[in-house]
Amino acid sequence: MSTAAPPAAAPAATPASRRRSLAGTLARRLRDTVVVLFLVLVVIFVIGHVVGDPVRSFASPDATDEQLAQLRSAMGLDRPFHEQFLGFLGDVARLDMGMSLWQQRPAMDAVTEVLANTVVLAVAGLIAAALFGVVGGVLAGSRPGTWVDRVVSTLSVISTSVANFWVGLLLIVVFAVYLRLVPTSGWYTWSSLLLPAVTLGFAHGGRICQVVRAVVLAEMTKPYVLAATSRGLPWRRLVANHALRNSGTTVVTTVGWEFARMFGGSIFPIEVVFAWPGLGPLMTTAAGRHDFPIVAAAVLVTGVLVIVVNAVVDLVGHLMDRRLGTGTAAEVPR
């Protein structure tokens, strides 16, 4: 959550790295993706089998040591670690994360069932975040020092300073409990989507806003803007056609990176707040019941989502970069 800076897509903005071929980028990106995925699997395995003890969740609390040992060998947990890890990788390849004791069915089924709900909320939140971030950032960055800038900048600092799930609770109190405009929680009508999406949008829009403001501001102080103004180009067209367009790559990569960050954690507390039937409530309930398979399956699925979104954003940034021929994705200011 705290990792503020986007994963530097290209190490340095040297002319050589700017002109890297698409095939080369694809290959590099694929390799990085595989490495990260492998690391995620290693962490899941280590937490499950080394830090935790799978037998504990199956056996009754008063089982004797002998019974525990029997169960251990029946589950193959007395084999050497590398064998167990290979077995685990095999299971993952078959999308088999084990049986959920709580739900009495394969853990992966429980996860895939609610995955779509989480994605729906994330997309709605992304739209809200992009609206707040891009519109606010452009307005603030193109008119620095005005009251618009001050309001937008204050909002964006607040957005990065508050616990985002708490914003959700605040909205529930105001709009659902006191004003009774929308349902408090769950997913019954499409209006249920409104508050969680706004919460998510506010949580992520702030950072987008700060980045967009910075790039637009930097763009607006360039000499060509002065030249265009002196030739009488309307301010509105200057901002829309020139400043915004030239900062397009940065804007797109920042928005995409915030999308990945949602799956990296911020969306789940918000889902819990609004009782949104997604991965968040499933994971926390499962964790509370020590149902490791479901949490592991959920972590794997969201981990893959984060990795895929990151990779796609990186590629899109690269493609846009080539078309525009300006800056690189790595030049995102904090």
Next chain:
Amino acid sequence: MTPTSTTTTTTTTTARRPFAALRGRLWWLWAGVLAVVLLWAVTGDLLAPYDPMAQSPQDRLLPPGARTDAGLHLLGTDQLGRDLFSQIIGGARLTVVIALSATLIALAIGTVIGLCAGFYGGAVDRITMRLSEAQTAMPMFLFAILLVAAVGPSVTNLILLLPALGWPTVARVVRAETQRLRASPFVLGAVALGASDRQLLVTHVLRNLAPQIGVLFVIELGQLVLAEAGLSFLGAGVQEPDVTWGLLIASGRDYLAVAWWLTILPGLFLAATVLASNMLLRERERRTVA
């Protein structure tokens, strides 16, 4: 008011921009907020008006400002009749302790890695930076929940896990600064005079990194306070009877419809703390630029 030229200028500016006089002085307010929170963290519930744990069944869910036989309940009471303000003051300690220790660990790891990567370059640089990139792409927040599913929640888990969220940022900033310092004339001069790597790293690079590390400290502290609150809210962090602000928000949630203060007010203290650190950073930025 004496009509000197200075006051006239001030009043005209104040008339045009109502908050202009406050600008540049507002940082006292933010520093004050942080100081109060730190004071609460040090003194624990000594400064609390009531015993945070004292239950009083007949005084349940009283709104802020309610008076009972015991006295004024400034921020109201919870479902067991405990004074909310006292709980917030008592909860400051663990909130600060967790965030502070996690931040210090993250700073230590990030600084050492960033220093080595920036100073030595080459393979060390490539491997550690690749690692920090991979780390940023991994859902650390979820690993915390996974850990809870495997071994159950604990404060120790939290203090050990939170730094994993923070160190990549630290490492990246420290690395960049180290690279800059490494190439600066005074370090090259020290090399020419035969300084050892250790001397270079500690005396010449690390000491000059102090301001950046100070800034990183404030950034990370704010972020990790929020991360702790999020994890505690999900049940993956601090557990009852321990109290942090994140946990207060979580336990008040069941009474949202009847007692908004139980969730909203602890969150307000949390927000004020993080906002204070962020505003101080902005103030510093403004001064360095000016």
